[in-house]
Amino acid sequence: MDTTVDITIPVDPETARALASPSRRAAAGRVLSRMLLAGGLRDALAEAIAEAKREAAENGLTDEIVDAELAAYNAERRSRKPPEVDPSDCRYRPVNRFSAAASAVPPARWAASMMRAPPRRWS
Numbered sequence: 001m002d003t004t005v006d007i008t009i010p011v012d013p014e015t016a017r018a019l020a021s022p023s024r025r026a027a028a029g030r031v032l033s034r035m036l037l038a039g040g041l042r043d044a045l046a047e048a049i050a051e052a053k054r055e056a057a058e059n060g061l062t063d064e065i066v067d068a069e070l071a072a073y074n075a076e077r078r079s080r081k082p083p084e085v086d087p088s089d090c091r092y093r094p095v096n097r098f099s100a101a102a103s104a105v106p107p108a109r110w111a112a113s114m115m116r117a118p119p120r121r122w123s
C-alpha cells in the first residue's frame with residue numbers, strides 16, 4: 001500500500017506556481033523521495049567537513065596532530081581552577097526564605113516580591 005505524508009517546504013514563487021497542480025506536486029514528491037532514498041541529494045554539512053579535512057590534510061595537518069592538540073586543550077581545561085567567588089556577592093548565593101540573606105529583607109518587601117505575578121508570555 002502506497003502511503004504519502006504532506007509536508008511543507010519553502011520554495012520560491014516561480015516554483016510554487018509550477019507546483020500548483022496536485023498531479024505535478026505528486027510527481028515532484030515521488031522524484032524527491034527517490035532522490036533522498038537513493039542518496040542522490042548531497043549532505044551539505046558532511047561535504048563542508050570533508051572539504052575542510054581535505055584542505056587541512058593538504059596543508060600538513062594529520063589526525064595525530066589534531067588528537068594531540070585536543071589532548072593538550074583538555075588537559076589545560078582540567079588544570080584550571082574555577083574562578084574565585086566572593087561569598088558576599090548575592091548573585092552567587094542562593095537566597096530563599098531559610099537563608100540568612102532572606103532575613104535581611106524587610107517582611108513587607110519580601111511578601112510583595114513573592115506575590116508579584118509572573119511575566120506574561122504572548123503566544
